Amino acid sequence: MQRFLLPSHIVGESVRKTIQLKNINQLTIMKFLKLSKILLLIIVVLAAACEKENFDEINVGTPDYQPEIVEVNTLITALQLSPNDGLEMGCISIQFPFDVILQSGISVTINSTTDFEAVANGEDQVVDFEYPIVVTTEDGENLQVNSSDELGILFGSCIPDYGWDDTTDSNGTFTIPAFLFAELCFDLVYPVDVEDASENTYTANTEAELIDLLATTTNLSFILPIMVVDEEGNETTIESVAGFYDLYYSCEGNTPPGTEGGLVIDLSELDSVDCNFESLAIQYPYNVITEDGESITVENENQEAALILSGQEYTIQYPFNLVDETGGVTTINNETEFILLILPCLITVEDPAEPCDTEAHVLLFFNAHNIFTIFDCPFDINYPVDVTVDGATVTLNDVYDYFDETGAPSNIGDVELIYPITVTVAADGSNVELNSDQDVCDFITACE
Numbered sequence: 471m472q473r474f475l476l477p478s479h480i481v482g483e484s485v486r487k488t489i490q491l492k493n494i495n496q497l498t499i500m501k502f503l504k505l506s507k508i509l510l511l512i513i514v515v516l517a518a519a520c521e522k523e524n525f526d527e528i529n530v531g532t533p534d535y536q537p538e539i540v541e542v543n544t545l546i547t548a549l550q551l552s553p554n555d556g557l558e559m560g561c562i563s564i565q566f567p568f569d570v571i572l573q574s575g576i577s578v579t580i581n582s583t584t585d586f587e588a589v590a591n592g593e594d595q596v597v598d599f600e601y602p603i604v605v606t607t608e609d610g611e612n613l614q615v616n617s618s619d620e621l622g623i624l625f626g627s628c629i630p631d632y633g634w635d636d637t638t639d640s641n642g643t644f645t646i647p648a649f650l651f652a653e654l655c656f657d658l659v660y661p662v663d664v665e666d667a668s669e670n671t672y673t674a675n676t677e678a679e680l681i682d683l684l685a686t687t688t689n690l691s692f693i694l695p696i697m698v699v700d701e702e703g704n705e706t707t708i709e710s711v712a713g714f715y716d717l718y719y720s721c722e723g724n725t726p727p728g729t730e731g732g733l734v735i736d737l738s739e740l741d742s743v744d745c746n747f748e749s750l751a752i753q754y755p756y757n758v759i760t761e762d763g764e765s766i767t768v769e770n771e772n773q774e775a776a777l778i779l780s781g782q783e784y785t786i787q788y789p790f791n792l793v794d795e796t797g798g799v800t801t802i803n804n805e806t807e808f809i810l811l812i813l814p815c816l817i818t819v820e821d822p823a824e825p826c827d828t829e830a831h832v833l834l835f836f837n838a839h840n841i842f843t844i845f846d847c848p849f850d851i852n853y854p855v856d857v858t859v860d861g862a863t864v865t866l867n868d869v870y871d872y873f874d875e876t877g878a879p880s881n882i883g884d885v886e887l888i889y890p891i892t893v894t895v896a897a898d899g900s901n902v903e904l905n906s907d908q909d910v911c912d913f914i915t916a917c918e
Contacts, residue, residue: 542573543598543618545625548685551583559621561608561628569600608780622681626650633691634711634775645691646714648684650677651698653781655721659697659705664690718779727758727778730785731805732874737792753791753799758784805870830907831857831885833914835872838893848896849917856888863888 550558557564567581573595580586590596602616605624615621626649633647648664651657661675667689674680683690695709698717708714718724719736726736737750755769761783768774777784789803792811802808838851855866857876860883864875872878876885889905893913904910 541597542595544682544685545618545621546596546598548625549586551587557583557586559605560625562624563606564599565604565606565612568603570596571598571600573597619678622678622685623650623652626677626681626684627652629776629779631772631776632689633772635771646694646696646708646711648680648690648692650680654718654779655724656698656700656706656717659699662696663693665693666690715778724781727783728785729805729808730759730787731870732785733805733808734877735786750792750794752786753793756790757787759787760784805873809873826907826911829885830910831872831876831887832878832882833910834887834891834893834904835869835878837914838869849902850894850896852892852894852901855891858884858886858888860884 545559548559549564552558552563556566567579569577569579570586570589571577572589572592576594577600578585578589580589598618599621601618602614603621604612605615605621606612607624608628613624615624628649630647630649633645648662658677658680660677660680661673662680663671663673664680664683665671666687671693672683672687672690674683695707697705697707699705706717708717719726726734728734735752737752754771754774755767758766758768758777760766766777766784768777788805789801792800792802794800800811802811834851838849851869853867857864857866857872859875864871866872866875877883887904887907887910889909891904893902893904894900895902895917902913904913
């Protein structure tokens, strides 16, 4: 600090010498004094600048952080300690070690939940992570997250494990729990309105605002209707939970689950005047097997929704119960019982007098008595039978191959019979050779 005193000392000497001069008038002396003061001020300013420059050089690497303008990442408030000695944020886990930035600008390395608790309970507030960090998703995948925006999207896209159990808002409308639709084939159109469990309402004008709300407010649900846009830019209004699932299943690759025999279950297709059930639902609990071979017991709507929206393929295991809107319960023990139950709801023949209005393969396979009989003419199909499914030739060895290969009864592809095909009439044991779709039509008509 000695170098800061030297200029002041020199100026002081100059002033004293000036005052001792006898041949200079008072006015000149006063002007010189003013000039000396100005010079002194300039020297002091230069000295301060030198001191600032020297301070910067000494403290290389100090974070350029201004506490007075600090912003706290709201995702920090969503962190929770997990039983597995980790940190969780919704459906993702933060992997140790990671660094956090404190309000003072200091960066601290966190190696355990104990480290995090100590820092979180301190006076120097945690304001954000220092990126990148590594997180583990719900399916066990490790991902590197490079920014708070990426972390927010991952957190906001977690499928809620609450709110899918037919709870209603004050208007009696079934609600959809709030989350980002980033992993779906359609996305939210903003603004959207949401409400908490106490029916306090909030508006999110952007994706970022919705993420903030999800991080700071629990049990949020969308206030319906909401607008969504698909990948082609088409907008659709969702007015109910059922409408949400209908749109979800319309996305390519999203199909309802199948049974262990491969039959697809889409109970929404059973809402038909020709069906004995006005509505059907699977009764909880029921068992499923995932594509990875994991056995899961689905206990309620919340667990079911999480399973469906996870994108996992799974099959429902027999036996299971179906319940209609009156509370009537039907136990389904195998695929044949299921087909017999739902077939009238899925396959209809417009007019028995005009059977050719129905495709030939449907007339053939759905009238064979080993499934059930629409007309009064039971017969056996003599397997194997060759067909084309979406242009590819397939050999069928029994009726179950027909269901497996064609997607019948609910998602039947483009199927063409390859002739000749022979059938045996149950009444007299006679064999009939069929060589065309018209032969199938004539055979069914003659059997009436």
